[in-house]
Amino acid sequence: MNESPLIERLIKALQCLPGVGPRSGQRMAFHLLERGREEGRRLAGVLAEAMEKIGHCELCRTFSEQDLCSVCANLRRDHNQLCVVESPADLMAIEQGTGYRGRYFVLMGNLSPLDGIGPEELGLEVLAHRLREERPAEVIIATSATVEGEATAHYLGGLIREQGLKATRIAHGVPLGGELEYVDSGTLSHAFSGRQILVE
Amino acid sequence: MVMVLEPGYLLHRRRYRESSLLLEIFTPQYGRMGLVARGAAGGRRSQTGVLQAFQPLLFSWRGRGELKTLASVEGDGPACFRDGKALFGGFYLNELLLRLVLRDDPHPELYQAYDDALQGLGNTETIEVTLRIFEKRLLEAIGYGLVLDREVDSEKDIIPTAVYHFHPQQGPSPSTGSAGEGMTVSGATLLALSRECFDENKDLQEAKQLMRGVLQFHLGDKPLASRKAYMRPARSLS
Numbered sequence: 001m002n003e004s005p006l007i008e009r010l011i012k013a014l015q016c017l018p019g020v021g022p023r024s025g026q027r028m029a030f031h032l033l034e035r036g037r038e039e040g041r042r043l044a045g046v047l048a049e050a051m052e053k054i055g056h057c058e059l060c061r062t063f064s065e066q067d068l069c070s071v072c073a074n075l076r077r078d079h080n081q082l083c084v085v086e087s088p089a090d091l092m093a094i095e096q097g098t099g100y101r102g103r104y105f106v107l108m109g110n111l112s113p114l115d116g117i118g119p120e121e122l123g124l125e126v127l128a129h130r131l132r133e134e135r136p137a138e139v140i141i142a143t144s145a146t147v148e149g150e151a152t153a154h155y156l157g158g159l160i161r162e163q164g165l166k167a168t169r170i171a172h173g174v175p176l177g178g179e180l181e182y183v184d185s186g187t188l189s190h191a192f193s194g195r196q197i198l199v200e
Numbered sequence: 201m202v203m204v205l206e207p208g209y210l211l212h213r214r215r216y217r218e219s220s221l222l223l224e225i226f227t228p229q230y231g232r233m234g235l236v237a238r239g240a241a242g243g244r245r246s247q248t249g250v251l252q253a254f255q256p257l258l259f260s261w262r263g264r265g266e267l268k269t270l271a272s273v274e275g276d277g278p279a280c281f282r283d284g285k286a287l288f289g290g291f292y293l294n295e296l297l298l299r300l301v302l303r304d305d306p307h308p309e310l311y312q313a314y315d316d317a318l319q320g321l322g323n324t325e326t327i328e329v330t331l332r333i334f335e336k337r338l339l340e341a342i343g344y345g346l347v348l349d350r351e352v353d354s355e356k357d358i359i360p361t362a363v364y365h366f367h368p369q370q371g372p373s374p375s376t377g378s379a380g381e382g383m384t385v386s387g388a389t390l391l392a393l394s395r396e397c398f399d400e401n402k403d404l405q406e407a408k409q410l411m412r413g414v415l416q417f418h419l420g421d422k423p424l425a426s427r428k429a430y431m432r433p434a435r436s437l438s
Contacts, residue, residue: 019218113291113426114212114298147253147287154284184250185275 007033059130061123062088062106071095071104078102080137084127084156086110086144094142102140105130110143111152122152124159131163138166145172145190205258206230207276209314210251211294215241223251223270224298225259228311232301235261237270254290254318255279266303286321289331291426293317296335299419300342310341328404333396335411344418347371348394360388366410368417383413 007029014025032040056062057069064070071077071091081102085091091104107122119125131139139160143149153169160167173191174183183191208227216222221237240248250257256276261268281287293314301307313334320330339345349358352371358364364372367382375384389406398404 021218113288113428114295115214116425118425118428147290150282151284151287151291154287157284185277186250186252186255186279189278 057106060091060104060106061108061126062091062104076101079134081140082130082134082136082138083140083142085142086149086152090142102136102138107143107152110146110148111155112148113151119155124155127156128159128163131160131165135163135165138168140168140170142170201264202260202262202271203230204260205274206260208257208259209318210253210255210257211297212253213237213251221248221251222267225257226297226301226311226314227259228308229306230304231306231311232297232303233261234267234303235259235270236267237273240270250275252279253294254281254287280318281322283322283324285324285327288426289321289327290318292331292424293321293334295424295426296338296415299424300338307341310338313337313341328408329398332393332398332404332407332411335415336393336396339414339418344369344414346393346414348390358387358390358394360386360391362387364390366390366413368414383410385410 010029011022011025014020014028015022020028032043053065054063055065057064057072058067059072060069062069062071066073078101081100082105083094083100083102084105084107085094086107086109088106091106094100094104105127107124109117109122111117111119111122139156141153141156141160143152143156157167157169171194172187173194174180174187180188206227206229208225211224211226211232213221213223216236219239219241221240223235223237224232225235226232237248237251240251251273255278258274258276260271260273262271263269281290297314301310317330317334320333321327323330336346348371350356351358351364351373352367353373358372363375364385364387365375365382366372366385372385372390385406386403388400389403389410392398392400392403393407393410398407
């Protein structure tokens with residue numbers, strides 16, 4: 001359909017984005033060419049710069065263009081708490097949704113033996129080194145409530161206790177605004193076994 | 201073809217195309233099967249949460265051919281276990297099934313063995329025994345059952361105090377001292393595995409080596425990823 005090989009290449013390249021197939025790739029390409037040349041140039045510039053400069057924070061492994069990300073570089077963050085999460089998106093969710101003031105470690109995945117993701121791939125050596133150096137009072141394990149997330153939590157728990165540190169796991173339960181009738185039985189049984197004493 | 205509310209377990213799930221999941225499931229009636237769950241990736245459909253391994257499920261699907269389409273799935277009771285050690289044992293069972301059992305080949309007795317093993321893993325004291333029994337029954341189900349109670353050539357009963365040479369394909373024969381292909385194993389271990397009852401820890405240890413050798417023979421060169429992952433936490437916790 002397209003006679004120009006460059007347009008073809010642009011459409012193909014756009015398809016690397018999540019949710020973009022041939023149709024939407026074509027729509028984006030034509031939009032940029034027809035009405036958004038300036039924005040397109042800016043996008044190309046920023047994209048090239050970002051791909052070049054953004055790496056991983058030396059301490060927590062999240063994305064950062066400096067050696068240390070803004071959370072790790074912030075001296076006012078609580079050094080006694082360390083929260084282990086699976087992805088930078090999880091880190092952002094906790095930053096935005098909770099009042100957590102401690103620091104983080106990002107695994108960039110979870111233990112999934114059947115997909116060949118083991119402890120080395122998750123940078124657990126870096127984490128073990130940090131635990132030895134910093135000795136936080138509490139390590140909060142905030143991995144997903146999936147079997148892989150639980151297996152990761154189990155492994156981390158062993159690693160943390162080995163160093164004589166305290167490991168905690170975030171709670172699983174009924175979502176806010178959720179009615180018990182519609183909550184799946186696994187979540188409900190988790191919520192039930194993790195019930196807490198009502199305090200005034 | 202439409203199947204409604206078939207019991208089964210999820211063995212593995214991975215991202216498939218943009219927003220779907222490719223599921224490997226194991227059912228008593230249809231054996232191991234490949235299903236596509238459309239639009240289920242990233243928790244977009246409410247049923248994604250229940251799509252977890254080691255959890256009894258009821259699957260509904262439609263379609264012919266090798267990959268069917270998941271219509272719906274619901275939980276069928278609580279998860280078999282949540283303990284971390286058991287999870288690593290469970291990953292090992294699932295990897296064995298994925299590597300050694302072909303799709304669309306019904307194995308009701310193997311399904312029963314898998315179900316028993318998942319229930320057994322809930323007891324973390326006897327994980328090793330549970331794994332050995334499952335390995336033995338798995339080999340039986342796929343046609344590589346082991347001869348454990350008699351010598352292969354002479355049909356003589358196995359004597360607990362004797363030492364045997366075990367060839368992974370044939371079975372035990374009197375030990376001649378020379379190594380060759382296979383392993384050296386005591387009669388007591390063979391009988392314990394045959395009866396699925398381990399009184400002595402050393403028999404259990406030896407059975408582990410024996411089964412590892414036999415499975416290696418059938419698995420080929422590619423190592424089991426879950427065994428590697430399972431070994432390490434066990435060691436770091438001790």
